[in-house]
Amino acid sequence: MSGHLLIAAGGTGGHMFPAQALAEEMLNRGWHVTLSTDDRGARYTGKFPAAVRIRKVPSATFARGGALSKALVPFRVAAGVIGAIFQMTVDRPSVVVGFGGYPSIPALCAAFVLRIPRMIHEQNGVLGKVNSLFAPRVAKVACGVWPTQLPKGATGVQTGNPVRGAVMARAAAPYIAPGDYPMSVLVLGGSQGARILSDVVPAAVAQMPEEQRQHMRLSQQARPEDVDRVTAAYAEMGVNATVETFFNDVPERMAEAQLVIARAGASTVADLTVIGRPSILVPFAAAAGDHQSANASMLVKAGAAVLIPESRFDAETLSTHMTAILTNPDAAQQMAAGALSEGRPDATTALAALVEELSGQTAPDGPDRAATQE
Missing domain, CATH: 3.40.50.2000 (Glycogen Phosphorylase B;)
Structure with a gap:
């Protein structure tokens, strides 16, 4: 049995690379995958599998632009949320996973409104602003670094940071120590x-x-x-x-x-x-x-x-x-x-197991190495 995963990720490699890793794994498990991002995030989609549907949504951040640009941020985010609600009503995902960054706001807000199962993944040991906002409002916070500082009401699970297939293909590649050669x-x-x-x-x-x-x-x-x-x-x-x-x-x-x-x-x-x-x-x-x-x-x-x-x-x-x-x-x-x-080569499979658990397709015991922080 397969499902439909919607991944929401911001426009930096730190958000997009683990999102790509999860997309690759869920496609291998027979799921349909949609990526929701903005123009900046779209720059990183060249290495995503062709089967991933890319959906660009309006979003914005207070961190860039002049006064007018910052004044328009709430309106752009609101437009993105309304658009995401419409899209998810038409093509309802089984699970929504946010990887941080302002472009993840519309999809996570829409999932909250429509009561769609949702979780977030935090790559760093300190939650980003967007993930801090949603952490108490999702089922799980998958943590790339452990322990991660979490707000009250958030449930953290240790998964590690997923890496792309191109990285896994070189996992534990033999190391040639330095010497008198190139x-x-x-x-x-x-x-x-x-x-x-x-x-x-x-x-x-x-x-x-x-x-x-x-x-x-x-x-x-x-x-x-x-x-x-x-x-x-x-x-x-x-x-x-x-x-x-x-x-x-x-x-x-x-x-x-x-x-x-x-x-x-x-x-x-x-x-x-x-x-x-x-x-x-x-x-x-x-x-x-x-x-x-x-x-x-x-x-x-x-x-x-x-x-x-x-x-x-x-x-x-x-x-x-x-x-x-x-x-x-x-x-x-x-x-x-x-x-x-210190490696967690099983991070992607651990995160995928949480996605399937959230969708109700597997028993709720989760990945073997998971740890929970209340």
């Missing part, structure tokens, strides 16, 4: 890139010993306005580097990497634990509730990552840590193993 370093700045990484990483590489630089193959994500200067910096020092605004093959590049330097977004951390790679993490200082530091903490405790706060992230500090990891193969191997020890 070594790959992957630099990720999150969905929008990170200027601080474009400023600091090339300068740090320039300070590394020549014997390290000559073996280095570097892939770095950068903002459009930073691509040319970062590319020129590496070319000047003779480093083999690929600098792009977005990599469509992050799982492949991560599997090949001896070291990953990145923000500590939930999806990046989940990918690191499933594939198993050493990392240097630089949490985004302005993240709500400092949730990226919370995301990184489990990797740091497992000896799998070095955490450098933005306030102390400079070329000298980064160069020291990069050199220490890339010149100590035994330590790098232990870091890779530590990352794997």
Whole structure:
């Protein structure tokens, strides 16, 4: 017996990647899947299975735009809710799952009004604004990081963060420790890139010993306005580097990497634990509730990552840590193993089990490794 799952997700990779993972799993289980998102989220749908129906809805956020734009936010959200209610009345889903972000508001509001079974998934150790609003109003909050701070009246279940099929295809890929041969370093700045990484990483590489630089193959994500200067910096020092605004093959590049330097977004951390790679993490200082530091903490405790706060992230500090990891193969191997020890490769199946439980199609015992927080 199959059902119809409606996934509501916002316009960043942190929301869209786990949404994609769940979509892939539910299609494999014979379900129909619809994704409700906005124009920003639609940019990430290229890797979604073709069978997923994409529905763009009006939504907005108070975080961007001028005074007029912010004044129109309630009206745009209301229009999205009304449209979602109409759509769900015509094509009623069995379950609605929200992954956070303002674009998830219309679908979750409509599900609340129509009394459709619903749950949310929170990728970070601190709930986002939208998920905080809906947490007491859904059956379950599936938590990617445990424990997660939940508001009163919310029921949390530990699932871990789902990763896409492309990541699972490289789960526990053998790690080649650094040595006197080409070594790959992957630099990720999150969905929008990170200027601080474009400023600091090339300068740090320039300070590394020549014997390290000559073996280095570097892939770095950068903002459009930073691509040319970062590319020129590496070319000047003779480093083999690929600098792009977005990599469509992050799982492949991560599997090949001896070291990953990145923000500590939930999806990046989940990918690191499933594939198993050493990392240097630089949490985004302005993240709500400092949730990226919370995301990184489990990797740091497992000896799998070095955490450098933005306030102390400079070329000298980064160069020291990069050199220490890339010149100590035994330590790098232990870091890779530590990352794997924190992985939840069963996160997608655990989340899918909750969806089927919510739809009434399976016994209500849920995933084996689930834990509940009242």
